[in-house]
Amino acid sequence: MEVLEELECWLKGKPQLREADLETNTLTPETTMLMLQYHACVVMAVRPPTLRALEQKLRISSEANSLRIDSLTQPISYAVGAACATVRTLRRHAAARGLAVYGFLDGEQAFSASQLLIMTNAAVPSLQISQSIITYSLNVLAHIAERGNDDTRQQMESLIRL
Incomplete structure (x- = not known):
């Protein structure tokens, strides 16, 4: 996907981001x-094809459960990595400084990452997304919701039902 290539080029020009250490409190x-x-941005670029893959899977009968997404596997894997990094970054920042970094965006980014992880896990089980990272992402949403963000609480509840 061209968008992912452009994002990767942008990141290469930002050494402070490539070298950022999530294991320290120096962020x-x-x-x-x-x-x-x-x-x-990575998650948003891949969310539409992931949703299409999930819709296809839901339409396929249980006997013919062989979804063909070979061309999407690499971009979806890349987005799963970005979603996991989003969750780890938010969790690390919460531990060091507390959420929110810049207001409502924390909840939106946590929801977007969680949604992609859950949708991908349902649509492409061959990617074997760790259940612990999905739980971790829901815990980040719960942390934000506990601070009084009702929108995030509703989003989290909808993801749990999914």
């Missing part, structure tokens, strides 16, 4: 926000 709010925005 500034600005660096965190740039990382989250980058990963959000």
Whole structure:
């Protein structure tokens, strides 16, 4: 996907983001926000084809459960990595400084990442997304919801039902 290639080129020009260490508390709010925005763009670029793959899978009968998504496997895998990085970044920032980094965006990015992980897990089980990262993403949403964000609480509840 051309968008993913352009995003990767953009990231290569940002050494402070490539070298950011999520295991330390040295992330500034600005660096965190740039990382989250980058990963959000990757997730948003791949969410439509992932949704189409899920819709196809739901239409296929149980006997012919062989969804052909070979051309999408690499971009979806890339987006899953971005969704996981979003969750880890938000979790790390919450531990170091607390959410929200920049207001409502935390909830939207956490929801978008969680949604992609759950949709991909349902549509493309061959990617074997760790159940622990899905649980982790829902825990990030719960943390945001606990701070009084009713929209995030509703989004989290809809994902749990999914």
